[in-house]
Amino acid sequence: xxxxxxxxxxxxxxxxxxxxxxxxxxxxxxxxxxxxxxxxxxxxxxxxxxxxxxxxxxxxxxxxxxxxxxxxxxxxxxxxxxxxxxxxxxxxxxxxxxxxxxxxxxxxxxxxxxxxxxxxxxxxxxxxxxxxxxxxxxx
Numbered sequence: 001x002x003x004x005x006x007x008x009x010x011x012x013x014x015x016x017x018x019x020x021x022x023x024x025x026x027x028x029x030x031x032x033x034x035x036x037x038x039x040x041x042x043x044x045x046x047x048x049x050x051x052x053x054x055x056x057x058x059x060x061x062x063x064x065x066x067x068x069x070x071x072x073x074x075x076x077x078x079x080x081x082x083x084x085x086x087x088x089x090x091x092x093x094x095x096x097x098x099x100x101x102x103x104x105x106x107x108x109x110x111x112x113x114x115x116x117x118x119x120x121x122x123x124x125x126x127x128x129x130x131x132x133x134x135x136x137x138x139x
Contacts, residue, residue: 040099044120044136047096051075051104051118052138054089061086065116068108098136100125112139 054075059065062082066074072095073079076088090096098104098120110117119137122129129135 038132040123041132041134041136043099044122047098048104048118048120048136048138051090051095055116055118057089058085058087065108066106068106072104072106110139112137114139 051072055065058075061084063084066072066079070079074082074085074087075090076093076095078085078087095104100120100123102121102125105117105119105121107117109115117137117139119135119139121127122133122135124133126133127135
């Protein structure tokens with residue numbers, strides 16, 4: 001009883017396919033991971049722009065930016081003494097976290113020439129850094 005020649009794959013054919021898949025993963029994988037990391041920094045930039053726009057609306061209503069003590073919460077909850085506050089200025093009931101699941105840093109007055117600094121500490125969670133560890137801010 002003979003089996004037909006096309007009944008299955010040989011061990012060599014399977015090994016060739018595995019080698020090809022390994023090469024593809026080795027070449028494409030690092031590039032895909034780099035784009036994922038870059039996407040987090042881009043997301044942080046877009047969120048900072050949206051929060052900065054909310055700060056501008058807050059300033060139009062109240063006449064000033066939130067104090068350091070009021071912080072980002074002033075965009076979603078009326079701070080004490082803000083009579084003309086007509087918020088919330090952000091969607092939802094909370095200020096969004098950065099793409100690394102940490103709160104954005106808000107400093108008044110700003111250290112980079114503006115009225116305030118709003119930034120994410122990047123992937124490492126510390127000030128400074130390079131590449132994905134670099135801070136992403138409104139400056």
